[in-house]
Amino acid sequence: MLFNSLQYFIFLPLVLLVYYHVRHRTQNTFLLIASYFFYGSWDYRFLTLLIASTVVDYVVALRIAAAHEQGNATLARRWLMVSLVTQLGILGFFKYFDFFIGSAESLLNGLGISVSWPLLHIVLPVGISFYTFQSLSYTIDVYRRQLEPVRRLDDFALYVAFFPQLVAGPIERATTLIPQVQRPRIVTRTDWDRGLYLILVGLVRKVVIADGAALLVDRTFAAPHQFGPLQLSAGLVAYALQIYGDFSGYSNIARGSALLLGFDLMRNFRHPYFARNVSDFWRRWHISLSTWLRDYLYIPLGGNRKGRRRTYINLMITMVLGGLWHGASWNFVIWGTLHGVYLVIYQAVRRVRPAFLKSRAPSPSMLGNALAIGCTFVLSTFTWLFFRSHDVATTKAYLGGLFTLHGWLTVPAASVSGFGLLGVLVLLTLIIDVPQAITDDEFCYLRAGATARAFGAAAAVLLLALSGHTATPFIYFQF
């Protein structure tokens, strides 16, 4: 059941209808059933995996807390290991088994050792990367004594399976979501306004911008050798818009749906293409993942506390694993590695020339700001090439066509309208993001007068009605 499908817009009102007429405990039980129904609509068989994963971490957290009470740190650590092995084992088996077997086989065959291992061709359960990370954050927080374990299994199960963010995040922290599960929730009129606003903006991002950009992207990546450098560049910019619109659109609809239910989920994107450097980009892009990696991987590895060299290594490990988290494929590893390299270079430059950066960072000129934003956008957009391209041949053809001196001024007349489409999509993205960035208020449009809001909503609905053929899956569902 996709957020941009007719089914979801029948499902959500039905859920709200029942939800508003029952009390807190019943609400939680009902939401849990609705969440399992939502997840089971993809493949009911994987519900067992979700439930098993939930039960394991529920029990483990209670055991960790009991070990803490006994003052037995070793036992607590062992129980944490049970959680880590179980969750990462599930993730590793379903997501990475074939990848590692295939890669090892290629490596050995390359070394002249002939092996042939069978691949399992396992179907990847939807949202497994998201709910395993979310569940892990809970046991780790309990182990760190930052959180009391949840005594009620249904509350914890709802935390893991809460349908708005179950399949593609935001990866919500136990410390923020579990209290919202446990307490009676208050849904205000403002929550409703904001929830509907987020859903509407999310749909525009997904259906109009991302799916519109996909038309250009799919054609360009299908046969990159057919295109000149200008069209290939446009294809990359279109992909930057597509993946941003797709994922931030999902996050918006998830947060909007949650607000209608009285839950406040974390913001996952803060107009990332306005980032002034790569480090800033990662504070704005997929915030729930980048902060998760920071808190549960980078900092435990030592962060920046163990010297410069170790900091760079930690950064690289974090980004490579972050890339691998997206998918069991080398293109994601390359994408993560490149971002790691950018971050290392940025950190190194910052250390070498702190005064230079310091003097410009707080209040750079408009031109300096634009230059920094432009450079960061170009870098991140170029790196998306490796994210989108799923085979070496396409990557090579794309890079070959992009890095050429010829053809930059030649555009086939028939393709001019394609640039027009890209222009419209860029404009729509700017219309949504610029006022938010300037006011630093995600809901700045809600401050407009009633008439302006009415026409804005009407324009958005009209755009939605005229855009997109059908409900296309969100890109991040595959992760």
Added chain:
Amino acid sequence: MTSEAPSKQFRINWLSPAVVVTVAVLAVAEIAFRVPAVEQLLPEPNPYYDIGVETRLRALKAWQPLNGRLDVLFLGSSVVRTNIAPVLFDSAVALNSGKTITSFNGGLSALNPDLVGFYFDRFWLRHAHPRIVLQAVRLEELQSDVVAQSWYRFKQGRFERWWVSDRLLDRLAARLYSTSRLLYYQGTWSDRLVQGWSDAGTEHNFPITPAGYGPTHLTLREALATGRLPAEPPVYRGDYQPDEFAVQLAALARSDSLARANGMLYILVNMPEHCARFGNSPEGQARYQRYLDALGSFARSRGIPLLDVTGGDADAFCNDAWFSDYHHMSPAGARVFTTMLARAFAPVWESFEGNVAHPPATTRARVTTSSAIDSEAVAAGLGALSTCTAPGRSRKTKSCTSDPSGAMAWARTPAPPGSRSAATSSGSSF
């Protein structure tokens, strides 16, 4: 409001400015899209996987007021679109039969008979009410192994996906989208802007005439010289036993039943291909003959007239100038084929004209088209009757450039179902 005490706060104010303005804007847009003058200014919407469907619908809507009744609707894949010129067909039939006729070309790209049947049922019958349906096929389209690929493409369309779905929501969506102009136009603006970005989906690069004919101006020689076609022709190499064609023949049977149920005469046409596809060899001739035998047996078993202008000769169409690849014809080839087809059709038209009632515009019968194989209908015909034979022509060993003579044009009019055909031929040459 707290969840403990649901209150009035959550009642949506249906008269709020946002709701009122949104409904008003949508209503204005819906009405505007229904105004013919506005519709003409807008690009063709594309709820179908093949953008050519809508192009044809628009052409048909413009054609009908000018021509009145539709006598013949040509159905089939892109070879029908490129190889049959309706206006030429009309005049040639009139010349040969002395009776006027109007026809429209409904050929659509990359369809096998199964999918042609779906479009016949779900699209053409909604918009056109011909007296005769003339469906053309060629060997490759009858092969079962092209089914999966065609179905994959077919299901990429919004409407097509709903046609093959039994889900209530899908049926509801299909109804909604075909009723609301706003939804019908969904995705049109972005699709039109992206056209021309690449070679993919370039149906609009083949504009059609008012009667639906979509000529390709490239010739086979040019295609080979510019590398658009591989130097080696795609030669048929299969055994082509009757079972090979069972799935697609069953689809033809469904289309026939559908036509009959709607009071239409259904006629099959064997679409000629470039002789290079049969390798200019006796083995190629034998393959071609097995295909024609299967088609002929099927046609006789159901009482379907079968028109074959090749006279059973795989080498009948060898002129490179007639083709733009090995099965789509150039305008020159289309002229030759259309004229021959019209000659073959004229006696059928003479004999049936006046006997076939024009189906009412408002009602139409339906037959089940969702079943994969109407095996009973096929099994009855396959191999049950002997195939009509055309007079043989001398075998060519290489491409020739001469036109086939008029004597090669054959109308294979089979005996009624259940009867046995004559030992020699059930066709009539002229």
